[in-house]
Amino acid sequence: MRSLVASVAKTLEEMHAQQRAHGDIEATLKHCLNESKDALDGENFKARALPTDELPVDALQDDVQTFVACTIKIIRGETSEVNASFQANLHRGGDWPEGFLTLLEEASTQEVSISDLSQALDSNSNCAKSAEETASDTATTTPPAEQIETETPPKPLTSSQPVVKVALRNATVGKPYEVEPGAIATAIATQRGDRPEYARVSHLQLPDNCGLVFDEMTGRVAGTPTHPFDGVLSLDYVPSRSAQSIPYNVSLLINPDPASLWKDLPSPTNAPYPKEPFDHSEETQGPFRVVAASRRGRSHANRGEFRDDDFAIGYASDTGWLVIAVADGAGSATYSRAGSKIASAAAKQRLVTVLNSRQHNKAEILYSQHQDWEHPEIRVSLCRILYEAALKAHYELQSEVSNPSDPLPTAATLRNYDTTLIVLVLKKINEGCVAATFAIGDGGAGLLPNPEEGFPITRPEGGDYAGQTCFLTMPEPLKDNQANLERHFHFTVQKEFCAALAMTDGITDPKFPSDAAFADPAQWSALWTELHPALSSSETLLEWMNFFSPGNHDDRTLVAVLPAHATSAPNS
Amino acid sequence: MRRLPVYLVLDTSGSMSGEPIQQVKNGVQMLVSALRQDPQALETAYLSIITFDSSAREVVPLTDLPSFQTPDIQATGITSMGEALSLVADCAKRDVVKASATKKADWRPMVFLMTDGIPTDDFQKGLTRFKEERWGAVVACAVDSADASLLQQIAGEAVVKLDTSDSASLSAFFKWVTASISTSSKSVQTTGKEVEGLDQLPPPPPEIQVVV
Numbered sequence: 001m002r003s004l005v006a007s008v009a010k011t012l013e014e015m016h017a018q019q020r021a022h023g024d025i026e027a028t029l030k031h032c033l034n035e036s037k038d039a040l041d042g043e044n045f046k047a048r049a050l051p052t053d054e055l056p057v058d059a060l061q062d063d064v065q066t067f068v069a070c071t072i073k074i075i076r077g078e079t080s081e082v083n084a085s086f087q088a089n090l091h092r093g094g095d096w097p098e099g100f101l102t103l104l105e106e107a108s109t110q111e112v113s114i115s116d117l118s119q120a121l122d123s124n125s126n127c128a129k130s131a132e133e134t135a136s137d138t139a140t141t142t143p144p145a146e147q148i149e150t151e152t153p154p155k156p157l158t159s160s161q162p163v164v165k166v167a168l169r170n171a172t173v174g175k176p177y178e179v180e181p182g183a184i185a186t187a188i189a190t191q192r193g194d195r196p197e198y199a200r201v202s203h204l205q206l207p208d209n210c211g212l213v214f215d216e217m218t219g220r221v222a223g224t225p226t227h228p229f230d231g232v233l234s235l236d237y238v239p240s241r242s243a244q245s246i247p248y249n250v251s252l253l254i255n256p257d258p259a260s261l262w263k264d265l266p267s268p269t270n271a272p273y274p275k276e277p278f279d280h281s282e283e284t285q286g287p288f289r290v291v292a293a294s295r296r297g298r299s300h301a302n303r304g305e306f307r308d309d310d311f312a313i314g315y316a317s318d319t320g321w322l323v324i325a326v327a328d329g330a331g332s333a334t335y336s337r338a339g340s341k342i343a344s345a346a347a348k349q350r351l352v353t354v355l356n357s358r359q360h361n362k363a364e365i366l367y368s369q370h371q372d373w374e375h376p377e378i379r380v381s382l383c384r385i386l387y388e389a390a391l392k393a394h395y396e397l398q399s400e401v402s403n404p405s406d407p408l409p410t411a412a413t414l415r416n417y418d419t420t421l422i423v424l425v426l427k428k429i430n431e432g433c434v435a436a437t438f439a440i441g442d443g444g445a446g447l448l449p450n451p452e453e454g455f456p457i458t459r460p461e462g463g464d465y466a467g468q469t470c471f472l473t474m475p476e477p478l479k480d481n482q483a484n485l486e487r488h489f490h491f492t493v494q495k496e497f498c499a500a501l502a503m504t505d506g507i508t509d510p511k512f513p514s515d516a517a518f519a520d521p522a523q524w525s526a527l528w529t530e531l532h533p534a535l536s537s538s539e540t541l542l543e544w545m546n547f548f549s550p551g552n553h554d555d556r557t558l559v560a561v562l563p564a565h566a567t568s569a570p571n572s
Numbered sequence: 573m574r575r576l577p578v579y580l581v582l583d584t585s586g587s588m589s590g591e592p593i594q595q596v597k598n599g600v601q602m603l604v605s606a607l608r609q610d611p612q613a614l615e616t617a618y619l620s621i622i623t624f625d626s627s628a629r630e631v632v633p634l635t636d637l638p639s640f641q642t643p644d645i646q647a648t649g650i651t652s653m654g655e656a657l658s659l660v661a662d663c664a665k666r667d668v669v670k671a672s673a674t675k676k677a678d679w680r681p682m683v684f685l686m687t688d689g690i691p692t693d694d695f696q697k698g699l700t701r702f703k704e705e706r707w708g709a710v711v712a713c714a715v716d717s718a719d720a721s722l723l724q725q726i727a728g729e730a731v732v733k734l735d736t737s738d739s740a741s742l743s744a745f746f747k748w749v750t751a752s753i754s755t756s757s758k759s760v761q762t763t764g765k766e767v768e769g770l771d772q773l774p775p776p777p778p779e780i781q782v783v784v
Contacts, residue, residue, distance in 0.1 A: 255638040261611035516673040551573035
């Protein structure tokens with residue numbers, strides 16, 4: 001406190017000598033009184049001066065009076081108005097230089113100059129200063145303020161500070177983070193009742209190497225966190241431009257990177273129907289190149305569960321029909337991994353047999369009659385062929401229930417094999433193609449005539465609330481009536497052919513977040529742009545399918561059909 | 573992304589003051605910390621806190637777990653449970669996304685209601701409003717003197733009882749709520765199956781009795 005007063009006195013003296021105007025002495029010193037600490041010093045005070053104005057000579061004595069009155073308040077630990085009868089308490093200042101106190105006493109009755117006061121303060125300031133430092137450095141030592149005034153003790157330095165609870169916005173490892181300049185100071189100022197425009201945070205102790213940086217000039221916190229953290233950070237808060245800093249704590253949470261929380265546990269080794277977590281294949285069949293991959297989702301890997309997805313690829317070489325089946329076993333069904341495998345294999349097998357037979361492939365027979373793939377009867381015939389393949393798959397599951405191919409601990413029910421099924425058949429015609437699908441449950445298929453546009457060739461399924469899907473094991477989706485068949489069947493003839501994709505919902509959910517997106521040609525084109533470079537091999541496709549999408553951790557299966565001549569090298 | 577909305581409806585009336593309200597606060601803190609370690613819950617579960625005393629308030633609107641900050645809750649006043657039921661229904665109606673052409677639906681919201689008192693307001697009015705919304709699992713927890721039979725009107729069979737509002741049982745309750753949210757997150761993410769009743773939730777710990 002004395003060093004403050006001495007510093008202010010010295011500055012005043014200098015400024016008086018130059019007859020320069022300066023900041024409000026009373027405000028300056030009152031500020032010190034209120035802040036209880038020597039945040040203001042002469043330099044600070046000088047910085048507030050108005051260098052261009054000249055101070056009238058007759059104002060000098062007013063300055064001295066103001067200075068004296070305020071200093072007395074400091075000595076007495078008062079923050080109220082000056083009490084004229086200050087002498088009684090004056091000497092309780094203890095460590096103040098005797099000559100300075102005498103001058104203060106005289107100031108009420110005779111003229112003293114600021115330089116007299118300044119010199120008097122300097123006279124034994126060294127000993128006074130060291131005494132003060134000792135007092136404030138040692139917590140157990142009674143602070144000098146209490147020696148000064150016991151009746152009205154000054155505000156204690158820490159316990160009187162308002163309680164402030166500030167939590168920084170939560171951060172996440174790997175995600176860019178920012179606390180806007182001044183936001184922390186504003187939050188504290190608001191809780192304390194300070195004016196936020198003058199408040200600032202001079203220091204914030206962030207965890208070491210956390211990836212975040214605090215800018216002391218602006219009060220901005222920014223960066224990309226590298227490590228999780230949950231705790232409090234200490235900071236220095238400065239309530240106003242020239243005030244002493246006050247320590248506070250703010251809390252900060254840095255979430256872990258969600259991707260790092262997933263475990264990759266092996267599937268059981270002794271369970272029925274074991275299935276590898278990954279499967280992929282790459283083949284050329286007639287005019288088609290087929291790249292397929294299937295991988296266990298994070299949600300299953302996290303719990304050491306099996307992959308429930310499956311796929312099957314076949315080719316009717318005599319007639320040129322390619323057959324794709326993808327199936328997604330229901331996570332809630334015990335043996336759905338077998339359900340998807342059996343269903344996709346059975347449907348594929350049935351379709352290859354029927355489509356390859358000049359006798360049974362009614363579509364080919366009709367085409368030879370009408371020479372037009374868009375003839376309505378061809379559509380109807382393909383619908384029947386595909387429906388019967390789905391039905392065949394359903395019966396195959398029923399026979400698996402009565403006669404399991406793997407020994408089961410207890411008898412299974414059909415619903416233990418719950419699975420979706422999408423079958424896609426495709427024939428190349430000139431530069432284009434004929435394609436038909438039959439789909440039960442979610443997931444989907446699409447066709448891209450060229451890289452710029454694509455469209456779905458299955459219908460989206462959706463209930464009012466999420467999670468309502470139907471399965472091949474249910475009787476309703478297989479009802480043999482026109483309305484039901486139309487719901488699950490799709491047929492198209494295209495003059496161009498770039499690619500056909502069949503996917504389980506592990507891919508369609510993240511890539512087509514809504515039914516509208518699923519129907520949007522641009523979204524299909526965007527998927528193609530992303531996917532195309534990954535189709536150079538089934539391994540690269542499998543790797544691409546490991547993309548991270550929050551909330552989408554189901555098994556993922558994708559079968560891509562391309563023209564056999566197509567280059568799969570990245571084109572951009 | 574399909575969210576799993578979770579509403580914690582907490583009694584903050586005067587009878588909860590002191591140790592119990594502190595335990596509730598700790599419980600919420602623990603619940604959030606634990607769920608943040610569960611990758612499925614972290615992404616799927618969205619948490620809202622509604623408190624009721626002399627009035628009901630949405631203290632924390634539906635918030636994803638990474639952004640969630642545990643609020644400061646004080647216990648004071650009487651037990652406006654009816655108002656709380658109306659409020660949670662209004663919040664769910666406003667928050668929960670239904671399927672549309674451009675958005676996938678949220679999962680049906682879970683509600684965990686905890687009270688140690690008897691409603692002091694128009695309970696039936698709130699109950700009627702509450703029943704208008706479509707809920708997933710609704711669990712009510714009767715602490716000490718709360719009327720379990722009244723809570724059965726809200727939660728059906730899913731009413732549990734804590735003998736005393738001491739730290740062990742309240743902490744056990746929040747652990748169980750945490751496990752229930754985890755289970756539900758897993759269920760919706762891996763099987764698309766929503767949890768609706770007590771029998772689909774993890775078994776409650778011994779500190780919690782199921783009221784039948």
